[in-house]
Amino acid sequence: MIRYAYICNQVLQLYRSLPTISFPMNPQLFFDQIKNCKTMAYTTFAEINSCSINDVLELCESESGCTHYDVTNNRYLVLFNSSTSNNNVIGRIRWTLAHELGHVILKHLSYLAEPRIAENNFNKLSNPELEAEADYFAALLLCPMPLYEQLHIQSAQDIQRVFGLSVEASNVRWNEYLKWKRSHRKTAWENDLKRLVNQRLEIK
Ligand SMILES: [Zn+2]
Numbered sequence: 624m625i626r627y628a629y630i631c632n633q634v635l636q637l638y639r640s641l642p643t644i645s646f647p648m649n650p651q652l653f654f655d656q657i658k659n660c661k662t663m664a665y666t667t668f669a670e671i672n673s674c675s676i677n678d679v680l681e682l683c684e685s686e687s688g689c690t691h692y693d694v695t696n697n698r699y700l701v702l703f704n705s706s707t708s709n710n711n712v713i714g715r716i717r718w719t720l721a722h723e724l725g726h727v728i729l730k731h732l733s734y735l736a737e738p739r740i741a742e743n744n745f746n747k748l749s750n751p752e753l754e755a756e757a758d759y760f761a762a763l764l765l766c767p768m769p770l771y772e773q774l775h776i777q778s779a780q781d782i783q784r785v786f787g788l789s790v791e792a793s794n795v796r797w798n799e800y801l802k803w804k805r806s807h808r809k810t811a812w813e814n815d816l817k818r819l820v821n822q823r824l825e826i827k
Contacts (some may be wrong), residue, residue: 625756626729631812633728634763643825646774647787648765650720653728659698660727662720663706680704688719692732699727709818714789718761725760726753738822769813770820776800 636655644783654662665679672678679702688703699722705716726732730779731753766786770776774785779797782788790795 625752625759627759628754628762628812630725630729630763631810634760634767635812635816635819636766637728638819641823642821643821644823645825646785648721650724651762653724653764654701654720657699659696660701661699662703662723664702665702666705668702681694687715688723690723690732692728694733697733699732712789714783714792715785717765717791718792721760721761721764722757724764725757729753729756729760731757757822762796766796767816768803768807769816771800773817773820792806 640656640687641652651662654660665676669676669679680686683702686704686709688701690701691700692698693700701720703716703719703723707713707716729768731750734753766782766788776782776785779790779793782796783790783793786796
């Protein structure tokens with residue numbers, strides 16, 4: 624079961640931790656606040672470990688990114704592909720980082736840590752529920768629907784421009800928004816988020 628309310632509150636807390644809020648949201652701001660979590664580009668990791676990018680891709684089992692959890696020391700290492708070739712645009716990198724941040728904030732890896740991670744630390748998470756939670760988290764963090772009116776979002780192109788998502792993701796979000804608008808009821812969480820952003824939004 625996806626913990627929607629829990630994820631909403633986690634995102635609100637992260638927003639609260641920022642003195643000013645601006646979009647596109649930079650996930651690195653939140654990683655910087657987590658003492659036991661580091662982010663590193665595939666290229667840097669390859670350099671440090673004197674291996675090839677292909678080795679890193681194999682290790683991560685992912686073209687976009689992965690999160691490594693060191694159970695013994697309770698430390699996270701998020702590796703991400705910073706190369707913009709192969710259609711890995713800035714928007715996709717932003718999404719990957721937000722998704723991996725979701726795994727860390729929602730404590731997915733400590734949950735999975737028993738017993739497998741000990742023999743294969745670079746686990747590609749294959750639990751669909753946890754993946755869905757991380758995606759829900761990323762969407763809320765990067766482009767929360769309750770803010771669309773406030774930020775004058777009126778098309779997929781607006782999503783792409785304001786929130787810095789890829790064309791693909793922007794289209795998906797826009798279609799979801801149209802559905803959401805038809806069926807959704809206002810919540811206290813939503814009001815808190817809107818108020819907070821009203822107070823702290825920094826127009827670039
Ligand atoms: Zn994932």
